[in-house]
Structure formats: C-alpha cells, structure tokens
Amino acid sequence: MAPSALLRAAAAALRRRARIAAPLQSISPLTHTLTPPPFPFPFPDPTPIPAARQHLITLTRRPCPNPPSAAASSYYVDRILLPSTFSRPHSTDEGKEDGVPAAASWVERRLPEAARPYAMLARLDKPIGTWLLAWPCMWSIAVAAMPGELPDLQMLGLFGCGAILLRGAGCTVNDLLDRDIDNKVERTKSRPFASGALTPTQGVCFLGSQLLLGLGILLQLNNFSRVLGASSLLLVFTYPLMKRFTFWPQAFLGLTFNWGALLGWAAIKGSLDPAVILPLYTAGICWTLVYDTIYAHQDKEDDLKVGVKSTALRFGDLTKQWISAFGAASIGSLALSGYNAELAWPYYPLLTAAAAQLAWQISTVDLSNRVPMLRPGFGRAEGTGACVGRPGEP
Numbered sequence: 001m002a003p004s005a006l007l008r009a010a011a012a013a014l015r016r017r018a019r020i021a022a023p024l025q026s027i028s029p030l031t032h033t034l035t036p037p038p039f040p041f042p043f044p045d046p047t048p049i050p051a052a053r054q055h056l057i058t059l060t061r062r063p064c065p066n067p068p069s070a071a072a073s074s075y076y077v078d079r080i081l082l083p084s085t086f087s088r089p090h091s092t093d094e095g096k097e098d099g100v101p102a103a104a105s106w107v108e109r110r111l112p113e114a115a116r117p118y119a120m121l122a123r124l125d126k127p128i129g130t131w132l133l134a135w136p137c138m139w140s141i142a143v144a145a146m147p148g149e150l151p152d153l154q155m156l157g158l159f160g161c162g163a164i165l166l167r168g169a170g171c172t173v174n175d176l177l178d179r180d181i182d183n184k185v186e187r188t189k190s191r192p193f194a195s196g197a198l199t200p201t202q203g204v205c206f207l208g209s210q211l212l213l214g215l216g217i218l219l220q221l222n223n224f225s226r227v228l229g230a231s232s233l234l235l236v237f238t239y240p241l242m243k244r245f246t247f248w249p250q251a252f253l254g255l256t257f258n259w260g261a262l263l264g265w266a267a268i269k270g271s272l273d274p275a276v277i278l279p280l281y282t283a284g285i286c287w288t289l290v291y292d293t294i295y296a297h298q299d300k301e302d303d304l305k306v307g308v309k310s311t312a313l314r315f316g317d318l319t320k321q322w323i324s325a326f327g328a329a330s331i332g333s334l335a336l337s338g339y340n341a342e343l344a345w346p347y348y349p350l351l352t353a354a355a356a357q358l359a360w361q362i363s364t365v366d367l368s369n370r371v372p373m374l375r376p377g378f379g380r381a382e383g384t385g386a387c388v389g390r391p392g393e394p
Helices: 003-015 051-056 106-110 113-121 128-144 155-182 202-219 224-229 235-246 248-256 260-269 274-308 311-340 347-364
Strands: 058-063 077-082
Touching: 003 202, 051 347, 077 311, 106 113, 106 128, 128 155, 128 248, 128 260, 128 274, 155 202, 155 235, 155 260, 202 224, 202 235, 224 260, 235 248, 248 274, 248 311, 260 274, 274 311
Parallel strands: none
Antiparallel strands: 058 077
8 A cells, every 4th residue: 555545544444543632633645745734743753754764654643641631531633653763863973072973981871870970070981091091000010020030920910900999988078079170071070970970978988988998908018018008198189279370280190100110110019119100100200290281281261260280371372392301211210220120121112112202292293182092092081091081190
C-alpha cells in the first residue's frame, strides 16, 4: 500500500476516536507536517521530513500525558518515529569546550551515580596528573637501582598507588579552597563543589579517607622515607593558595609534584645523595614550569577576571622564551644527575630524544588557541601538560 494511503487511513482512524469538539490537527500528506493542538504539545515541534526518508515514518497513537481537561483525556496525538540511527542530532554544541567534543569518561559510564562526584573530585577521569606525579618517583627509583638490575617492581607499584591517592588528595584540597573561584570560571563551574554535587563536609571526609590510605602506603617504607613523605603534606596543603599571592604558582606546583624524586631514592637507599637527587628534583621543577605554563594560557582571561595569578600572566608574550629556558634547564639537570649517578651511555641518546620532543612541543604550541592545549600532548586536561584544574593545581 502506498505511504500516502496509509497516512490517510491512519488520519481517518484518529478522527473517529476523537472525543472533543475541537478540530483535529491537520496532517499534510505532502510534507508530513503536524499542526500543534490547542493545548501544550508534549513533543518537539515536528519539521518537514526529506522525501528520501519518508518511507521510514510510521504513525503511532497514545493518550496525551497531561490533558488540560477531562474532555480531552481521550485526545490522541500523532508522533513521528525515526529509526534509532537518527535518534540523536548529528551535530550539537552540548558537551564541547571551544569546539572540542567531550566524550563520556569511564567514570560516567561505569561508576554508580553516588560515586561519580568523588571520582571526579579525585580526577580519576583524567589520569595524566597521576602520571606526572608518578614519573619523578619512578625516575629516582630507576636511578637508585643497582647497575645491571631492573628497578624494584614492588616499590614502583607502591609509588604508583601513592601517586593516585596523593594527587586525588591534592585535588580535593584545591577544590575545597577554590570553590568560590571555580563557580566563576566557565571551565570549572561543573566541579563537584562549585556545582553543589558535594558539600564541603563531604569533601573533608573524603580527604580524610584519601590521607588515611596514603598513610598506609607510607608505612610500607623505611623510617627516613616516612618522615620525608609526611613533610610533603605542608606543600600539598599550601600550594593551592599560591595563585592568590604570587605569579609563580607553577613553581610551587613543581616543588610539590616532584617531591617523589627525593622520596623514591630515599625509599631504596635509606638516605639522600644531593649530587644525584638535587639535579633530578630541579629537572622536575623546570619541566613542571614548562607544561603548566603552557596549560595556564587557556585560563588567562578568567584568571584576570577573578584576580588569580599565574606564570602565563607573568611571562605574557615572552612565554616561549621563558619555557624554552626552563626546558633547557630541565634537560641539563637530567644530564647532570645521570652523570653524577654514573649511568651508562644509553641514557644520553634517550635524553637527547626527550629533549627533541620537548623542543618540538614548545616550538609548535599555539598559546593563543585553547583547543591544542586541551588535546593530548599539550594540555593538562589530557596530555603532556599538567594534570587538571586551574594554574598551579594538581
């Protein structure tokens, strides 16, 4: 039977069932456009359907869910049903940041709804921050290994778990202190505290559980490492405030994020060797200044509005010169640390490759365009940049 004949038959059946005096909405067999009924229509306004897809249209009837009166309770409406492949629009701005589609993370797909705010607070959906915290630990554990032996795998696992917990705790502290700022910045207003998904009391309880689990890992280390690890909490709790007082919050982030360069060596050796560890720690701080300054450029306008500071604002148009100098200092410090640790020759070709990759990043990044800084390789959100959050954050 022809589609137009089906439409006419369906329209006739609807007219017979109608129990109100008001005329039925008209159905045009040419465009399949529906005229809205006199009461509030519960579905989106229908639009003309291309001829190529008219064969996919079927008509169904169901009672209006909210009739305006008892007389209209039997009123039926026409509904256009499209195949599931057309159930969502092909293009939308929803979930995008500066044109970059925001795909649902594993936290949104797999965790129970009650657990999602806590996972988002700990930035479990953005693991790059954990990697950036773990790398300095792994550097020092690897350098401390005996010549010809692999690094201590158990120690690498402990420090990996510790990086997840400490990074999450730092993010919790940061969001607690910055909740009055985050709700004024477009990119951060959806965070758990700024959006109201969690209360500060819930955040403090969650922070306590994170620190308690971190203490369990710290107690697995030697006494010297326990004292050294506990002393890092002073930096964890104070660096989120630095953006309010200085243009160098990225430097304080570097001091905090690279503390593992000291702790990893101490966990293996039971002490510190300044000739090896201080250059390694300095290299990590300079590297943090590079990636976090790049990342801070995406929030320059918002930072000026809310009155917080960053190296991106401090360096301005000279940012590439500054971060080039910090990049060179980082590579030079890594070379000095390897030399003092008497590492074998393969270390230096690998370090040269790392230097080339860092130079490529600095030379190609567009500091005036936020989109590349949100992509892998250039942004704290998901890339070689810092972890998440505003400048100087974990």
